[in-house]
Amino acid sequence: MDVEVIKKQFPIFDQTNPAGKDLIYLDNAATTQKPRVVIDAIAGYYSGYNANVGRGSYWPATAATVAFKNARTAVREFINAASSKECIFTSGTTDAINKVANNYLMPDLTSSDSVIVSEMEHHGNFVPWQQACLRTGARLKVIPLTNDGDLDYEAFESLLDDSVKLVAVTAISNTLGTKNDLQRIIRAARKYGAVVLVDAAQLLTHEPIDVQKLDCDFLVFSGHKVFGPTGIGVLYGKEELLEAMSPLSYGGGMVKQVTVEQTVFADLPKKHEAGTSNIAGVIGLGAAIGFVNQLGIESIHAHTKALTDYALERLKNLEGVTVLGLPKERAAVISLVVGQVHPHDVASFLSERGIAIRAGHHCTHPLMQRLGVQGTCRISFGIYNTPAEVDQLIEGLEEVRDFFA
Numbered sequence: 001m002d003v004e005v006i007k008k009q010f011p012i013f014d015q016t017n018p019a020g021k022d023l024i025y026l027d028n029a030a031t032t033q034k035p036r037v038v039i040d041a042i043a044g045y046y047s048g049y050n051a052n053v054g055r056g057s058y059w060p061a062t063a064a065t066v067a068f069k070n071a072r073t074a075v076r077e078f079i080n081a082a083s084s085k086e087c088i089f090t091s092g093t094t095d096a097i098n099k100v101a102n103n104y105l106m107p108d109l110t111s112s113d114s115v116i117v118s119e120m121e122h123h124g125n126f127v128p129w130q131q132a133c134l135r136t137g138a139r140l141k142v143i144p145l146t147n148d149g150d151l152d153y154e155a156f157e158s159l160l161d162d163s164v165k166l167v168a169v170t171a172i173s174n175t176l177g178t179k180n181d182l183q184r185i186i187r188a189a190r191k192y193g194a195v196v197l198v199d200a201a202q203l204l205t206h207e208p209i210d211v212q213k214l215d216c217d218f219l220v221f222s223g224h225k226v227f228g229p230t231g232i233g234v235l236y237g238k239e240e241l242l243e244a245m246s247p248l249s250y251g252g253g254m255v256k257q258v259t260v261e262q263t264v265f266a267d268l269p270k271k272h273e274a275g276t277s278n279i280a281g282v283i284g285l286g287a288a289i290g291f292v293n294q295l296g297i298e299s300i301h302a303h304t305k306a307l308t309d310y311a312l313e314r315l316k317n318l319e320g321v322t323v324l325g326l327p328k329e330r331a332a333v334i335s336l337v338v339g340q341v342h343p344h345d346v347a348s349f350l351s352e353r354g355i356a357i358r359a360g361h362h363c364t365h366p367l368m369q370r371l372g373v374q375g376t377c378r379i380s381f382g383i384y385n386t387p388a389e390v391d392q393l394i395e396g397l398e399e400v401r402d403f404f405a
């Protein structure tokens with residue numbers, strides 16, 4: 001895989017910062033950059049065949065409807081769902097989780113029930129469950145972490161009992177990079193009849209996913225983290241669960257027939273997609289999945305894994321810099337601190353050199369509390385990063401450390 005050739009497909013890298021430095025983008029866990037093919041797909045829809053989907057018989061409407069359907073098929077194949085009916089478009093991961101919390105969990109949740117999340121969850125996969133529990137009196141149980149930043153699986157298993165209605169866990173920690181053993185979690189939850197939601201926001205750029213093999217009940221992700229646009233995401237749910245759920249919202253597009261007295265809802269997936277969809281977003285997501293497929297998710301994984309291993313090796317020997325967490329399996333995300341230097345100072349310093357990293361709590365306050373820090377510096381790799389960029393990061397970190405010493 002020729003990274004320089006791939007990088008050329010991302011127009012953002014044609015620019016430099018005000019100091020003339022190339023962009024070294026190491027914030028892929030926050031969002032990925034967009035390749036030309038995705039930008040063109042979105043612009044192509046608006047300029048070439050803009051129309052609402054499913055309702056028109058004229059040619060732009062037909063073209064838009066076909067593109068929309070093709071994108072749903074691309075999503076289905078990407079995660080190997082049994083049917084396109086199981087792939088609901090949402091505005092993103094957070095939206096999808098809120099929908100499951102409000103429409104699947106809440107209606108039957110009582111004060112004798114419980115929900116399990118983990119200490120490493122992004123707020124998007126924490127607050128909706130916490131609020132559902134607070135509103136119903138159900139108990140929120142939190143899987144603790146080991147000192148290495150792995151889930152404590154034995155502690156998790158001891159939290160399981162018949163009261164547990166749902167387990168919501170991330171595939172990959174967006175802060176520490178920990179890769180969780182989803183199969184173990186799902187197997188254990190099944191014994192107690194608990195439903196499992198997988199937050200795959202950080203997974204899909206790096207690794208293939210097969211929801212049937214995994215046997216999760218729900219899986220959610222955002223388009224913008226897999227080279228797609230913002231404002232679009234996917235809620236995968238097993239057909240019987242999506243069927244059993246009342247519509248996520250009500251309005252046009254999700255009905256078969258409306259009378260003054262009653263409404264007959266449309267079949268899946270339309271039942272859960274009221275109103276005009278984010279058509280450009282869906283088409284952009286379809287193009288993004290096409291882009292990933294063309295590169296091959298295994299090749300992407302091999303590339304980002306090699307970069308992560310190289311960065312960890314170099315960081316190990318970097319005096320004054322501490323990598324947080326030593327998980328057994330790690331994705332392309334590394335959190336670190338530079339002595340007592342505030343993470344925002346590190347990020348601003350690096351930014352002048354064209355290096356974009358993220359500093360702060362990464363929407364994981366409970367994890368920050370567990371780690372006993374206010375924030376961290378986070379480095380996350382993507383397909384367009386190179387070992388030379390890692391070297392520049394290391395030089396930058398040395399400079400920050402020495403400057404603030």
Ligand SMILES: Cc1ncc(COP(=O)(O)O)c(C=O)c1O
Nearest residue numbers: 092093094122124170174201222
């Ligand atoms: C693990 C994880 N879950 C959920 C989210 C929320 O994603 P979004 O803001 O696209 O809804 C993120 C975003 O960083 C994430 O990394």
